[in-house]
Amino acid sequence: MVETRSGLDTSPYSKEQQEKMATLVKENRERKEREKQAKLKAIAEEQAAKMKEIEEEMEKKKKAAEEEAIAKEEKERMRIESREGSSGTKRDTDAEMEKKISEWVANLSLGEDEEAHMYVPQEEKEAFAKTLTVIEDPFERQEAEEEKRLEWKLRMKREQKRRREKANRLTAEVEKVRTCRQEVQTQADVSAKMDKMLGYLEVLSEAWLEE
Template sequence: MVTLRSGTVTTPYSKEQEERAAALLREKKEKMEKRELIGQAKMLALLEEQEAKKRQMEEEMERWKKEQEEKMAVIRAEEEEEKEEVEEEEERPLERRRGGGSTSKEAEIAERAQEWAVHLKLGKDQEAEMAVPEEEREAAQ
């Protein structure tokens, strides 16, 4: 509406035109609000999807970490077993050299010494026995 100097009021549009324009403005405003709501809904859906994907990836990462830790534990256990086996193998020969081997050699030496002593005693006895008949032979001659 426009007020003129003369005091008359004129409107550039008719009532129908004003109502149509108001209806168009309302429709336009509703479309804008609807677009905003749709955009917000899309953004919300995208954010929810991202959160779900993030949770899924975190769960997969946890599973992967557990698998890797289990594999590492198995490898460490195998290494420990191998290390223990190697240590046992290294200790066995040392025990033989220190304890078992030297003790058996000492026993063997002692046994041989006893055998020699017995042989020597037998040898002296045999010598003595042989010496008596020789002396008797010499005396008889």
């Protein structure tokens, strides 16, 4: 025991030993904190790499959606041109009916109706053309044509709106993800970085659920 001014010290260790142990405890605590921060940093870097991959996938998805829309329009345009180019070589038992159908389909694809025409399957166009051949009244036939044109134009507008909304949504999601990732990268403190990362993961989850 060590005697002090206030009396006897009940500690079995000397003051020097106590200070040494306190130093060891402090160093051990600091070492554990450094290890903890190192682990958190490693986790943050790993998650950042994963989130970068997800962001790139979303960018690819956006690009693929745009390319798919363009490819569909081009494919339909080529199919129309192919059918129109080969219509003169068809041989059918009812040549007059086929001629009327070909003329009507070709006329529909001219002028302001051309774009709407691309959104309608060829089979549907030919089926409607056949129904026109049995309508004898020219005014009734013209009315049916105009009604069908308006219907197909409306379909075209809806499809164009759907594609625009999808492209805009993907663009907004990619921008949101990119902004979140930049905010994570600007955080120097590991704890703050982890908090930002949790918010980032939440944004990514919402984006994927919407898709």
